Amino acid sequence: MASITLRNVDKVYAGGVQAVRNVSLDVADGELVVLVGPSGCGKSTLLRMIAGLESITGGEIRIGERRVNELEPAERDIAMVFQNYALYPHMTVFDNLAYGLRNRGVPRAEIDRRVDEAARLLEIEPFLARKPRALSGGQRQRVAMGRAIVREPQAFLFDEPLSNLDAKLRNQMRIEIRQLQRRLGTTSVYVTHDQLEAMTLADLLVVMNKGEVEQVGPPLDVYERPASVFVAGFIGAPAMNLIEAKAVNGRLTAGSGALDLPAPAGVDTVRVGVRPEHLHFGSADGAGLTLGLTVDAIEPVGAETYLHGHLDGSPRTTLIVRVAGKSLIPPGTRIDTHAAAGDVHLFDIATGKRLPD
Amino acid sequence: MEKRAIFSNRFLPLALIAPQILITLVFFYWPAIQAVWQSFLIEDAFGLSTEFVWFENYQLLFTKAHYFRTFTTTMLFSFLVAFLSLTISLLLAVQADKSIKGAGVYRTLLIWPYAVAPAVAGVLWIFMLNPSLGMIAKAMRSAGIDWNPLLNGGDAMTLVVIASVWKQISYNFLFFLAGLQAIPKSVIEAAAIDGAGSARRFWTIIFPLLSPTTFFLVVVNIVYAFFDTLGVIDSMTQGGPAKATETLVYRVFADGRLGSDLGGSAAQSVILMFIVVGLTAIQFKYIERKVEY
Numbered sequence: 001m002a003s004i005t006l007r008n009v010d011k012v013y014a015g016g017v018q019a020v021r022n023v024s025l026d027v028a029d030g031e032l033v034v035l036v037g038p039s040g041c042g043k044s045t046l047l048r049m050i051a052g053l054e055s056i057t058g059g060e061i062r063i064g065e066r067r068v069n070e071l072e073p074a075e076r077d078i079a080m081v082f083q084n085y086a087l088y089p090h091m092t093v094f095d096n097l098a099y100g101l102r103n104r105g106v107p108r109a110e111i112d113r114r115v116d117e118a119a120r121l122l123e124i125e126p127f128l129a130r131k132p133r134a135l136s137g138g139q140r141q142r143v144a145m146g147r148a149i150v151r152e153p154q155a156f157l158f159d160e161p162l163s164n165l166d167a168k169l170r171n172q173m174r175i176e177i178r179q180l181q182r183r184l185g186t187t188s189v190y191v192t193h194d195q196l197e198a199m200t201l202a203d204l205l206v207v208m209n210k211g212e213v214e215q216v217g218p219p220l221d222v223y224e225r226p227a228s229v230f231v232a233g234f235i236g237a238p239a240m241n242l243i244e245a246k247a248v249n250g251r252l253t254a255g256s257g258a259l260d261l262p263a264p265a266g267v268d269t270v271r272v273g274v275r276p277e278h279l280h281f282g283s284a285d286g287a288g289l290t291l292g293l294t295v296d297a298i299e300p301v302g303a304e305t306y307l308h309g310h311l312d313g314s315p316r317t318t319l320i321v322r323v324a325g326k327s328l329i330p331p332g333t334r335i336d337t338h339a340a341a342g343d344v345h346l347f348d349i350a351t352g353k354r355l356p357d
Numbered sequence: 358m359e360k361r362a363i364f365s366n367r368f369l370p371l372a373l374i375a376p377q378i379l380i381t382l383v384f385f386y387w388p389a390i391q392a393v394w395q396s397f398l399i400e401d402a403f404g405l406s407t408e409f410v411w412f413e414n415y416q417l418l419f420t421k422a423h424y425f426r427t428f429t430t431t432m433l434f435s436f437l438v439a440f441l442s443l444t445i446s447l448l449l450a451v452q453a454d455k456s457i458k459g460a461g462v463y464r465t466l467l468i469w470p471y472a473v474a475p476a477v478a479g480v481l482w483i484f485m486l487n488p489s490l491g492m493i494a495k496a497m498r499s500a501g502i503d504w505n506p507l508l509n510g511g512d513a514m515t516l517v518v519i520a521s522v523w524k525q526i527s528y529n530f531l532f533f534l535a536g537l538q539a540i541p542k543s544v545i546e547a548a549a550i551d552g553a554g555s556a557r558r559f560w561t562i563i564f565p566l567l568s569p570t571t572f573f574l575v576v577v578n579i580v581y582a583f584f585d586t587l588g589v590i591d592s593m594t595q596g597g598p599a600k601a602t603e604t605l606v607y608r609v610f611a612d613g614r615l616g617s618d619l620g621g622s623a624a625q626s627v628i629l630m631f632i633v634v635g636l637t638a639i640q641f642k643y644i645e646r647k648v649e650y
């Protein structure tokens with residue numbers, strides 16, 4: 001196994017698109033890092049650069065102690081699982097798994113042993129003689145995983161491996177991938193735009209935006225202390241409420257009401273963030289945030305209900321309150337809500353960066 | 358999946374296919390039947406009387422050593438044309454598939470030969486390779502190569518093979534390129550990560566995945582070499598020298614139109630017809646099954 005290190009990595013495609021900008025990242029040995037971000041933010045590009053499928057415009061990538069910038073994909077000793085699985089359609093499942101080993105001249109007995117072991121681990125033994133087109137989506141996914149693990153590589157690279165599966169299978173495979181990765185202890189980089197995958201799989205979460213890294217950290221840290229408005233809005237569903245507030249006499253106000261918060265020193269306007277589940281009914285007693293809103297629509301999702309509304313005196317500032325169980329509040333009702341001071345996030349309006357607490 | 362169209366009116370489908378059937382009957386079946394009929398007749402030299410002779414025309418054909426020579430010439434010629442045009446166009450398609458920049462220009466240039474009529478293609482190559490006029494022939498002579506397709510049978514064969522191959526490359530190229538572009542890029546990338554070098558990727562991944570296209574083209578190219586090269590041969594060598602470039606089709610043409618041996622020519626046509634039917638049957642049988650992978 002090996003660590004993966006990225007130093008100031010840039011990628012400019014022919015045609016001038018800068019897909020990745022100055023990315024530095026340390027993936028420790030055995031760790032699973034998840035790259036998450038909106039479509040087109042450069043996740044796949046970065047992963048493909050680690051794999052050697054895209055040239056590196058600037059910076060350095062190391063796998064273990066080796067600088068790999070100039071190495072061919074085959075020489076980097078990594079395995080990749082593609083979104084469309086990329087199985088060899090004319091080969092049986094056995095041959096799909098054995099192909100990489102044969103190319104490397106592994107002795108036959110050893111190939112048989114490793115393929116059998118992987119097949120047992122992934123429960124694909126009954127399909128070894130079949131061609132990929134005779135498999136279901138979930139089975140193909142397993143074969144793709146099998147092809148990665150038989151090689152016993154330094155690192156696994158995953159590019160949205162579960163996005164072609166239905167919701168139920170996706171949940172199951174997500175858990176299996178996590179267990180498998182723990183068991184094998186193979187350093188992994190996993191690309192997704194699925195929140196749940198990102199939060200549950202990652203040892204370390206990397207949030208990307210427009211080719212740059214916005215924040216790196218353990219998933220819960222990122223959730224609890226988003227470093228920017230972008231991360232605050234991207235991680236968490238439903239998204240964090242973001243309110244533009246003004247400082248008046250050292251206190252923050254927004255819409256037609258006071259927020260009951262002291263203004264940070266030296267700022268006129270600030271963006272206030274609070275997660276839907278941190279808003280509670282009633283007004284604050286003591287330090288905290290107060291928000292008055294009118295409910296516009298209610299969205300029951302079963303275990304909980306989302307109240308969609310708007311801030312007093314500011315119809316364009318939409319807010320979401322997350323309530324456990326069912327809610328019987330009819331649309332049009334005005335309600336008072338509050339949040340604890342520790343659940344309130346403040347961001348600079350101009351830069352979008354988090355203000356020091 | 359239901360592939361049949363459903364018509365409520367029973368006569369509409371008949372009316373729709375009637376023109377196609379009519380054309381097929383008039384231009385294909387009628388001449389074919391005529392050829393079969395004709396092959397049973399012998400006409401005297403002045404075309405005054407004809408006699409029904411059953412298979413005598415066929416017997417005559419197979420007793421001539423000459424006919425077998427034409428047969429082997431055709432085999433050699435067809436093999437060379439099909440093999441060379443397929444190999445060259447596959448090479449070109451692989452290159453075009455790799456490069457993104459300038460691929461448009463490259464493709465357009467490669468497609469041109471297909472738009473050139475066979476006889477014109479023949480004339481074009483004659484100009485370049487004619488021993489007394491041609492630029493290439495001149496260059497070869499000054500390089501000390503003895504080149505004379507008017508006298509040397511081998512040279513003449515080379516000449517018609519070059520012209521025929523050149524004309525067919527575009528067609529093959531388009532199919533190969535489409536076939537290559539249908540192979541998912543990620544499959545080839547997976548093979549690269551799996552440690553296969555580019556030659557190994559080609560032979561173990563790309564070539565097998567291209568096999569349905571290749572098989573289809575092999576049949577098409579054999580049919581082309583058999584039949585569509587008539588114009589090229591006629592404009593370049595007229596089957597000569599000493600019948601070194603006379604293929605089965607050219608012989609039908611020469612015997613029938615130039616030599617006016619209608620019966621013998623018709624008998625040859627019928628044999629050719631069986632060859633085409635055979636090739637087409639093979640093609641349908643295997644294309645339907647998509648060449649297993």
Ligand SMILES: Nc1ncnc2c1ncn2[C@@H]1O[C@H](COP(=O)(O)OP(=O)(O)OP(=O)(O)O)[C@@H](O)[C@H]1O
Pocket residue numbers: 013014015017018019037038039040041042043044045046193
């Ligand atoms: N081969 C290419 N040539 C030019 N630009 C490219 C190429 N591949 C990707 N891009 C551009 O680079 C940017 C990043 O693309 P990338 O595929 O890495 O995004 P992504 O984060 O993986 O998105 P998604 O979640 O949709 O897969 C995009 O703006 C894309 O248009």
Ligand SMILES: [Mg+2]
Pocket residue numbers: 043044045
């Ligand atoms: Mg992607």
